[in-house]
Amino acid sequence: MYAYAQSESLLPVDEQGKFIYYEVVPLEGTTKNALKDRVINYLKKQHKEIQFKSLQGDTAFIATGKMVINKTLLVMSHPSGEILYRFQAEVKEGKYRFWLSDFSFIPYQRDRYGNFVASTTIGASLERDPGKLNAAQWKEYQMQAAKYAKEFASKFKQFMVSKISIAESVPEKKVISKSW
Amino acid sequence: MKIKALLFIATLGCTTTALAQEASSPLQISGSVDTYYKYDFAKSANINTYFANEQNSISLGMIDLALKKTTGKASFVGELSFGPRGQSQSIPNAAGLYDEATNSFNIQNLYVSYAFTDKFSMTAGYMGTFIGYEVISPAANFNYSTSYLFGSGPFQNAGIKASYAFSDKVSLMAGLFNDWNVYQDFNGVSHVGAQLTVSPVTGWTAYLNVLSGRSAGAAGTGTILDLTTAYQITEQFKLGLNAADYTVSNDNGGYSGVALYPQYAFTKAVALGLRGEYFNYKGVGTAADVSVASLTLSANIKSGGLTFIPEVRFDSDKDFSQGFTKTNGINPAKSASQFSLAAVYAF
Numbered sequence: 001m002y003a004y005a006q007s008e009s010l011l012p013v014d015e016q017g018k019f020i021y022y023e024v025v026p027l028e029g030t031t032k033n034a035l036k037d038r039v040i041n042y043l044k045k046q047h048k049e050i051q052f053k054s055l056q057g058d059t060a061f062i063a064t065g066k067m068v069i070n071k072t073l074l075v076m077s078h079p080s081g082e083i084l085y086r087f088q089a090e091v092k093e094g095k096y097r098f099w100l101s102d103f104s105f106i107p108y109q110r111d112r113y114g115n116f117v118a119s120t121t122i123g124a125s126l127e128r129d130p131g132k133l134n135a136a137q138w139k140e141y142q143m144q145a146a147k148y149a150k151e152f153a154s155k156f157k158q159f160m161v162s163k164i165s166i167a168e169s170v171p172e173k174k175v176i177s178k179s180w
Numbered sequence: 181m182k183i184k185a186l187l188f189i190a191t192l193g194c195t196t197t198a199l200a201q202e203a204s205s206p207l208q209i210s211g212s213v214d215t216y217y218k219y220d221f222a223k224s225a226n227i228n229t230y231f232a233n234e235q236n237s238i239s240l241g242m243i244d245l246a247l248k249k250t251t252g253k254a255s256f257v258g259e260l261s262f263g264p265r266g267q268s269q270s271i272p273n274a275a276g277l278y279d280e281a282t283n284s285f286n287i288q289n290l291y292v293s294y295a296f297t298d299k300f301s302m303t304a305g306y307m308g309t310f311i312g313y314e315v316i317s318p319a320a321n322f323n324y325s326t327s328y329l330f331g332s333g334p335f336q337n338a339g340i341k342a343s344y345a346f347s348d349k350v351s352l353m354a355g356l357f358n359d360w361n362v363y364q365d366f367n368g369v370s371h372v373g374a375q376l377t378v379s380p381v382t383g384w385t386a387y388l389n390v391l392s393g394r395s396a397g398a399a400g401t402g403t404i405l406d407l408t409t410a411y412q413i414t415e416q417f418k419l420g421l422n423a424a425d426y427t428v429s430n431d432n433g434g435y436s437g438v439a440l441y442p443q444y445a446f447t448k449a450v451a452l453g454l455r456g457e458y459f460n461y462k463g464v465g466t467a468a469d470v471s472v473a474s475l476t477l478s479a480n481i482k483s484g485g486l487t488f489i490p491e492v493r494f495d496s497d498k499d500f501s502q503g504f505t506k507t508n509g510i511n512p513a514k515s516a517s518q519f520s521l522a523a524v525y526a527f
Contacts, residue, residue: 110210
């Protein structure tokens with residue numbers, strides 16, 4: 001039962017055995033260009049978390065992002081590492097799809113000033129077998145990546161939808177009535 | 181009605197908490213604990229670089245406790261250490277002396293910082309030095325014993341500094357500092373220092389450091405030029421380098437040295453690293469220079485927060501400057517070798 005619960009909280013894997021969060025979202029009646037603008041706006045707004053890298057054709061966006069993993073134990077908390085990932089989004093008439101993939105982990109180390117900084121620049125693939133000594137900790141990173149991906153997806157989808165209501169809804173006229 | 185009022189108060193409480201959380205990060209608590217055993221093959225303490233210096237004894241490093249808090253653009257770090265490594269071996273007491281009997285300050289870092297923008301910040305207080313490759317905390321070093329370069333350079337620099345990031349690849353720090361390793365500067369804030377950080381390619385970072393000034397009671401102005409760099413060439417292989425030159429004006433000595441740090445990670449849990457060092461003490465006046473060479477092979481075996489560091493070290497002292505002795509403890513020796521095993525837990 002525990003194992004089932006745990007595997008449920010991990011990301012699914014693609015044909016190459018790599019972790020992936022993949023979703024196709026239909027948005028009927030929304031043009032390709034409108035969706036494109038929203039993806040661009042989202043990347044601009046979230047530039048501290050996710051950086052735009054390239055555009056394939058004129059409808060596929062590639063970006064890289066990172067999430068900071070915090071070690072929390074009762075009152076203690078500090079960053080223990082970061083997970084880097086690749087974000088890709090593609091838009092079409094009335095729908096878009098996006099996925100997060102290529103997850104890799106970079107451990108943090110406390111520097112001479114007491115700040116937590118990346119101890120290396122080359123991340124270790126999150127699918128990798130970490131060996132017996134660090135298995136539990138690695139599983140925790142995999143689970144945190146899955147949790148983050150779900151939260152990211154929810155935030156992204158909300159942004160894409162909320163822009164529709166702003167763009168397409170007719171502004172409500174406020175009528176002030178003096179009757180009481 | 182009562183329930184509605186309670187719900188309203190609860191909602192208000194949640195909102196306040198959420199707003200407070202937006203403005204300030206949680207208090208970070210981190211640190212390390214370390215202990216070691218050293219055995220010198222000549223049965224003498226011999227290699228006497230900082231830390232890991234007690235012969236045939238299960239000895240203490242330190243417990244190190246650091247607090248960090250960020251609220252908006254302001255942050256502070258307070259780091260205290262207790263034990264030989266973090267007290268009298270590396271931290272001066274109020275009088276500026278390294279004295280076990282009267283040591284009481286225990287401060288590794290005590291500073292406040294303000295980030296005016298994403299690129300520009302200012303920091304003031306007592307900070308770990310920006311000079312050199314190795315640091316006091318055993319959790320941030322690969323080798324457990326330390327280099328001659330580390331032991332000869334500054335440990336801390338109290339001062340005020342400004343940092344500006346020109347880009348992701350270039351940043352500059354410049355500041356005014358006290359004398360090395362003191363809480364109070366008795367001849368005024370007497371040192372200027374700067375650090376140019378360059379990251380030419382992903383994985384390679386180089387720090388060019390300079391610190392210059394005349395310490396209270398010193399015979400001349402001391403200037404240290406330091407290059408500290410590390411390149412993560414592949415996921416497994418990292419190469420580090422530290423080179424420094426320290427000169428005290430008017431022919432009052434100093435030192436120069438270079439250390440190379442190749443490290444190879446076999447797995448995420450097991451890595452092997454070598455430190456090769458050449459170190460030269462500059463003679464004062466007409467005195468001749470003397471030099472030492474050292475080779476240290478260490479393994480890092482990690483499990484969670486715990487790292488075991490088995491280590492062998494060979495030092496060559498052709499000029500007899502280090503006072504190495506043979507097994508009888510009397511006859512001088514040109515070399516010394518030791519084995520040590522350290523356990524470092526970082527949290």
